[in-house]
Amino acid sequence: MNPGTLTIYRWELRKLRAQKRTYLGLGAAALVPIIFVVALVVQGESPNEVAFGKYVHDTGLAIPLVLLLFGAVWMFPLITALVAGDIVASEDRNQTLKTILTRSVERHQVFAGKALATFTYAIAAIVLTGVVALVAGIMASGFNSIISLSGTRVSAMEGLGLVWASLGVYLIPILTVACIGLLFSTLFRNSAAAIVGTLMFSLLIQLIGILPGLESLHPYLLSTQYNAWQGFLRSPVDWDPIVRAAWVCSLYALPALAAAALVFLRRDVAGD
Secondary structure (H helix, E strand, O other): OOHHHHHHHHHHHHHHHOOHHHHHHHHHHHHHHHHHHHHHHHHOOOOOOOOOHHHOOOOOOHHHHHHHHHHOOOHHHHHHHHHHOOOOHHHHHHOOHHHHOOOOOOHHHHHHHHHHHHHHHHHHHHHHHHHHHHHHHHHHHOOOOEEOOOOOEEOHHHHHHHHHHHHHHHHHHHHHHHHHHHHHHHHHOOHHHHHHHHHHHHHHHHHHHHOOOOHHHHHHOHHHHOOHHHHHHOOOOOOHHHHHHHHHHHHHHHHHHHHHHHHHHHOOOOOO
């Protein structure tokens, strides 16, 4: 990463720290696990209908895994889209892009800096959720062993590593959502349209997944990759969904990122 890109990356991080939507997304990422754990403690019930739900009162390690199941398709993509859909469109709203491009930097450096800032925010949101969910869960249910999806008991320390590995795999489709949001932000030049467009794309993929006769497409849908992390919670580890998530997500992410870069590099700034 050359100095120009690094400098712009720092600019973009400073911009994110100054924007309310950044704290709205990160606040939700931190608040939802707390609300979930408090509700579990107060009600004393377990979400037995989902995987790991029946273990939430036995070990805090189950909390982030259940949250991934509940928030995989909508909550975390929305948190990601809040920034990904705005990071380029905000320059159009504030009419600041021409100013940025007069600071002796190249367009590709500006785009790279914005993309890196978007990815950093998405990673921060998932890490924050994981940390808060683990701390709150361990305080409420203890740091105990957990039962894998294969029925094998996993020690607390090994389970902790598997939880973080699962969060890492879940980042693969989330970073893909970030790429799609970045594309829509560049194309639409409107934050609301880009955010809604990103979520509508996610909804469309889900609808395709439930249509009869299209079962053969399921392994290649982005929505399916949200559950690839469960491969780490099997004994032995099931690498097939994890590997598939990596290359399937790349089929969505790389073209979207390349198209966003192409549009950004070719756009007419003088007429803005």
